[in-house]
Amino acid sequence: MDRQTAVGDVFETDVPARLDRLPWDRFHWLIIAALGITWTLDGLEVTLVGSLAGAINESPSLALSATQVGLSASAYLIGAVIGAIGFGWLTDRWGRRKLFFITVGLYMAASIATGFSWDFWSFALFRALTGAGIGGEYAAVNSAIQEMIPARKRGTVDLAVNGTFWAGAALGAASALVVLDPAVVDPEIGWRAAFIVGGVLSIVIMFLRNWVPESPRWLMTHGRGEEASRIVHEIEQRVEARHGPLPPLEYGPVKLRRRGHTSLRDVFDIMLHRQRRRTVLGITLMACQAFCYNAIFFTYALVLTKFYGVPSGQVGWYLLPFALGNLAGPLLLGPLFDSVGRKVMITLTYATAGILMAISGYAFQQGWLSAWEQTLAWTVIFFFASPAASAAYLTVGESFPLEMRAIAIALFYAFGTAIGGVAGPTLFGWLIEGGQRTDIFWGFLLAAFLMLLAAATEWKLxxxxxxxxxxxxxxPLSLEPADGQKVS
Structure with a gap:
C-alpha cells in the first residue's frame, strides 16, 4: 500500500500507520546502531572524565583541583545545553539527517582537541565544545528514533537506547584501567590518548549514518509527503523480502495541511498554555534526574580516592559494576514501560531510587560502607534510576507535536541540565573538597528528595x-481536523 493523496495545501498520508505496522527488522537495528551510539559516546565521555579525574588532578601539565574538575564537568554540561538548543532548533527546520553529521563532527574535533589541552581553560573549553556536539545529538537522535520505531516497541527501544550510555560508561571505565596503568603507558600520556581515541571512533558512526534515511514523519509534517511515502515504500520492500507480506494497517491515514516552519512563539505557546501540565512534568523529570546523575557520577571517582583511599588508576574497577548496573536497568525493566505502562513504571523507578539513595547516603555518612560496599549500593540504586532517567527523555519526546519535537527535547534537556546538571557537579566537588562526610550526606539527601519529587509529579501529571x-x-500542528473535530 502506498497511499498519498493531495488537494491544494491539504494532503492525506498513511506514513505513520505504515511505519508502526512494520515487523521488527534489521532496519530497526540499523537505526539503533547508527543513532543510538550517541549515548554510548556520552557515557564514554562522562566516565572518562570521572575515571580520569584523579589522573588529571595529578597531571604535571594540568594539576586540576577537585573544584576545577567539577567546573570542567559543568563546562561540558553548559556546552551541551547550548548545543542542544541551537542544534535542536536547526533539527526541526533542516531535518534530522543533516544534523546527524554536523553534531558528530563537532564531537569528534572537540574530543580530539581535549587530548591536547595545556591548562584548565583550554581543557574546559574543549569539554564545552564536546558537550555541544553531544547536546545537539540528543535532540536530533531522540526525535528520529521515536519517529521510526513502531509504537508497540517505542518505550522499550527508547529506554534501551538511552541505557547504552552505560555501555559507553563501562567501556570508559575499562579503558581507564589500561590508560592509567603505569606498566602499560605513562598516565600523563594515557589520559590524553583516551580522549583522542574516543574522538577517532566517531568516524565509524559517520559511516553507519550514511545508510539512515531522513525521518519520514519529519518529511510528512513539512509538506513533503510524497518523499516520505517513497522512503517508507523502500523500507517496506526490503522488510517484505525478509519477512513476507506485511500485516494490515492498525489505523487509518492522517490528513495534514502544508505549513511553514514552527516559530519559537508557537513552541512556547504550546508549552506554556496548551500543554502546560506536560511542560511541568517534563521539566521536573529532566531536572531531578540530571541533578542526581551528574552530581554523583561526575564526582564519584573523587569520593573513592579521597574517602576510601582508592588509587586513581584503580577507579575503573569500581565504576565498571556501577555502569553495568545502570545498563541492566533499562534493558530488563524497559519492556514493562510498554506493557505495565509509563505512569506506573516512571513513578516506581524514581521513587525506589530516591528512597534507596537516602538510605545509602546515611550509611556513607556513618562510615558503615567499604569502597566495594558503597559501589554495590550505588549499583542497586541506579539499576532503578537509569530507566527512570531514560524515561524522562521518552516522556518529553512523546509530549509534544512532531513539528517541534527536536526543539522541545532540546529545551527540556537544556533547562533540566542547567538546573540539575550544571549545579550538581560543582556543588558536590565543593563538598568533597571540604572533606566532611556529613556535608556530602546532605548533598545525597537533596538528590534523594528530588527523585521523590519527580515520582510524585509523574503520578499526578x-x-x-x-x-x-x-x-x-x-x-501534529499541521493536522487537518475532520468536520466537527477539535484538535487538542
Missing part, C-alpha cells in the same frame, strides 16, 4: 502513551 502512535499521543 503522567499520561498514557504506551502502544499509541505519536500522532495519537500528541496531534
Amino acid at each position: 503522567g499520561f498514557a502513551a504506551e502502544r499509541k502512535s505519536l500522532e495519537e499521543v500528541s496531534a
